[in-house]
Amino acid sequence: MALNRAQFVASFLADAHAHVGEMDRCLLLWERLSVGELPAAADLDGCFRAAHTLKGAARMMRFAPVSVLAHKMEDVLSALREQKISWSPRMGDLLFAGLDALRALLDQVASGSGELVEDERLCQALAELAASGGEAGGQKGVANGAPPTSVSERRESETGAAAVTEQVTPAPVVAAEAQAMGEGEGRKSAAPPRLPAMRSLGRSGDATIRMDAEQIDHLLQTVGESLFFRKRIKQRLQEVRQAHAACSRLMEAQSSRQLQSLSNQLQQTATQLAADATLLDQVLDALYTHTLEMRLLPLTTLFDMLPRLVRDLAKASGKEIQLQVRGGETRLDRVIIEKLGDVFLHLLRNAVDHGIELPEKRLQAGKPIQGTIQVLAGTQGGAVTIELRDDGKGIDLQRLQEVAVAKQIVSAGALGQLAHSELLELIFHPGLSTQERVTDLSGRGVGMDVVKRNIVELLQGSIRVESDPGQGTRFLLRLPLTLATVRVLLFRVNGLVLAIPGAAVAEIVAVQEEDLLPVVGGRALRLREQMIPVQALQSILGLSPSLLRLPTERRRLVLVLAHAQGQRGLLCDALVDEEVVVLKPLPYFMRRHPFASGMMISAQNEIVLVLDGLLLCKRMQEMGAETIRQSGESLWQRSTRHILVVDDTRTNREIEQAILQAAGYRVSLAENGEEGYAKAVAEPFDLVVTDVEMPLLDGFSLTRKLRCQERYRHTPIILVTSRDKEEDKRRGIAAGASAYIVKGAFDQSHLVDTVRNLLGE
Known part of the structure; x- marks a missing residue:
């Protein structure tokens, strides 16, 4: 029976990216070596082994161009290991070009688009490098029974592996490869460096099981439904207790053995149901935790790709930059990590091109020639925080304002109304760039708006920028641990039950009507010597008070919502509950709702809208500004x-x-x-x-x-x-x-x- 190789492609790609990543790691370490210095034996063996294993796996899968390219790289590493050739920057550039070509071929395998084509010029350059210290690494010395000249070929002779003889057509050499071969000296790559493909990391010998991501999502969905049924059991338990209490009151009114028996039975049932609910709590909590852990990956999955990216960006811009990374063990939802790839690509390009100065400029400013970019990650309050900072020149605020006015993003008169942090936020506006010329890395005014949109809208997080002139810039990211489930607060407004993600609520404050101070544009709450604007939710949603039951008690709650522009208070009647739920998408006829991000089912089988805290804050800010403008516009003009x-x-x-x-x-x-x-x-x-x-x-x-x-x-x-x-x-x-x-x-x-x-x- 013919072997169906298609079913092994996913496993091959996962292993192949791991081997390419290992080679990438080693080459980044070797760039610090002096010319002629020999890399550490363990790293050299590991890099050689990765190339050799990738070559064999590609050959088994009949991906000939991948196998041939890995073979040529293996020959170079073999010659280096046997000290037939010496380490040099040219060797590093050529091997890096080989890794980029391997990644491109693997991406083509993953997409299934077109026929794989071998880059003959790159393979020829690798073969010449391997042979430069002695015999060519690709020729077999079979005369008079002589053994093969390369380690890889000796292994193939010993194992009886067959040679690959497929014909391939040449492909044009990319600019980066041409430069690595000495043909593109002084010329930048036509395409800016890109973030290498992310891979799952694991130590050798780890007990791992590969599972399709969709299966994990289905499992999480099941857990979410189980959490719903747990809520229903608790509701039923409450109903049994109420029945027992009613039965007890009835017994006091008229004695009856039957009522006593029923009361005892209800009491026993309630006790057993309470015990079952407790056990179900424990089981479901454990199930949820373990399932969530399956979805989480360490940030090293992303961070291990960053050194190569910074290396390529620094080389393309003629700058010397070191990258320092801490907190890679922090775990985050795989979906969030995948979407962070583009975010870090833009942030690092921005730091290299806009932030870190050229060596001569740094010397003039009294700084070390080598710039520093730091990426720091950790957990805080159930969320993950990531900080990216550089020690460059900082953001030119004056230039930023000039460009913003020139591009009519903000009027010159309005600039005086903006605070320092608000001016810095202008960098996230589409089309705004302070670069005077367009380069391969930046200057087109795209990128930072993508960063903010991805962080805020797609990942439900926040981003803040800080900058000190001459000292550098910091980007502070705050992200939820997972997007699969969300902790929500259920609250009541005039009889209507609604929900909001708990991450959007900084705190909850109980207030009396007299605690809310009248100010222009509405009311405000004095909280720890700060004035927080407060608005009633029904006015934001446009609900008609005449159709709803008005609250009878004067004591109410203010949900203090936190967002990038400050805090806003949302007035509601009472807090109902707090739950961890799997959000369900809105039905088609509600998808245009201006404030809802999804829906959930309550324990009473009621549909509850989950509101978007960011959209509510924006609307509250607009309403307040509109009221102020209407009430004070004429006076202000005079x-x-x-x-x-x-x-x-x-x-x-x-x-x-x-x-x-x-x-x-x-x-x-x-x-x-x-x-x-x-x-x-x-x-x-x-x-x-x-x-x-x-x-x-x-x-x-x-x-x-x-x-x-x-x-x-x-x-x-x-x-x-x-x-x-x-x-x-x-x-x-x-x-x-x-x-x-x-x-x-x-x-x-x-x-x-x-x-x-x-x-x-």
């Missing part, structure tokens, strides 16, 4: 008074801005003392409102610096702070503050009255 608000908390800035704009003032924002001072020097302001506790430059110091400027010697300056001690007030007045407002006593009218009094209105 106003000639310009006020600067300085606060490191975005929500506080927004609240104060809303209050002051509604009172008829023009308002500009700054998110720390240094930024506030720079804006005050750049243009005149009629009054300054500043926080005290801020990074870089606190409110006291900002006040003193402003008083040293002739322009601000008599300008009103208001300190708004949580410090309520008399010594702090005296310190503020001594620094030159015109007024001191404690946040604990802060309200809308107090701020406006103080501003008007100081401006003489």
Whole structure:
């Protein structure tokens, strides 16, 4: 019976990528060697063994071009191991070109597209390199019974392996390979370096079972349904307990042996059902944990591909860069890891091309010639955090603003309203690039918008950027552990039960109506000296209160939602439950719902919508801005008074801005003392409102610096702070503050009255 090789392709590809990855790892280590230095024996043996095994497997599968190319690379490694040739950068470039060609062939095998074609020029260059220290590695010395010259051929003679004699047609050499052969000196590759294919990693001897990913998804779906039935059992248990309580009350009213017997039976059933539910809890929790573990992979699956990518990017840009990686043992959903490939490709290209300077520039700046990129991963609060930082020149904020205005992404007038972090967020806008010329790596204005869309929309995570001029840039990613299941909070609004992912909720606060302060654009909650805008969910969803049962109790809950632009409060009536569920897709007639990300089935067999926290936050921000604009637009247009608000908390800035704009003032924002001072020097302001506790430059110091400027010697300056001690007030007045407002006593009218009094209105 003929062997059906098709059923072994998946296994072959998994092993082949593992062998290519091992060779890649070794070559990256060898690049640090001096010319003529011999690599470590263990690494050399491992690299040779990977090439030899790949050659044999490809031959068994009849993928001749893969086998031939691996054979030529094996000959080079054999000659190096036997010290017939010496290590050199040219050898490294040529072997790297071979690995890229192998990956391209394996990708073609995976896609099943077209006939595999051998690159004869690359194979010829490898053969010449192997033979450069002695006889050619591909010729067999069979005269007079002489043994084969190469180790690989000696092994084939000993095992009786047959030679491959298939005819192949030549293919053009890619630019990277031509450069590796010395034919593309001084020329960049036509295509920028790409992230190598990811592979599953495992130590030799690990007990592993290959399982189709779809089977794992089905298993998780089954576990999700089991969790649903567990909820139903608990519901039934509650019903039995209620029946038992009713029976007991009935017995008190009229004694009956039958009622007593029924009561005892219900009590026994309830006890047994409770025990069964406890056991089911334990079993399902274990099943869920083990199933989830099957889906998780270590981040080394991705991180092991990054050194080669950074190496190629650095070489293409003429820079010296070292990559430091920590936290690769952190485990993450395989689906998330797969989608992170493009994210890291863009982030690393950005760091190399925009961040790390050329060696001469680094020397002029007093930095080491070799730049550093760090990738740090870990877990925090049930989520995975990844930080990518470089020690380059940082983001040119001035250039970023100029490009944003030139491309009409933001108006020049609106720039003054943006805080430092908001300006940095402009790099995620489609089509924006600060590069003055287009290169193979960047400059087209695409990439960073893809990064944010993948992180926020596809992976339900968040990304934040920080940058210090001359010191470098940091990207902070926060990702859920898995996308297969989600922990949701069920809550009630006017009788309607809804759900929201728990990851979107920073905390839950119980409030009375009087705790919510009236501000322009709605209401706000003072939480740990911060003002958080609060809106009722029914107004966001556009529900008609007349059709719903109004809440009878005054005590309500605020779900504090956290997102990249700050915090928002969502007002609801009560918290119902917390569950881990497998989200179900919305039916076709609900797929255009503006705020729903999916649905779930409750223990009462009711359909519950799961709302998207990010979309809710965006809508709340739009509604607040719209209300502020409508209420204060005419006054603002007539106003000639310009006020600067300085606060490191975005929500506080927004609240104060809303209050002051509604009172008829023009308002500009700054998110720390240094930024506030720079804006005050750049243009005149009629009054300054500043926080005290801020990074870089606190409110006291900002006040003193402003008083040293002739322009601000008599300008009103208001300190708004949580410090309520008399010594702090005296310190503020001594620094030159015109007024001191404690946040604990802060309200809308107090701020406006103080501003008007100081401006003489």
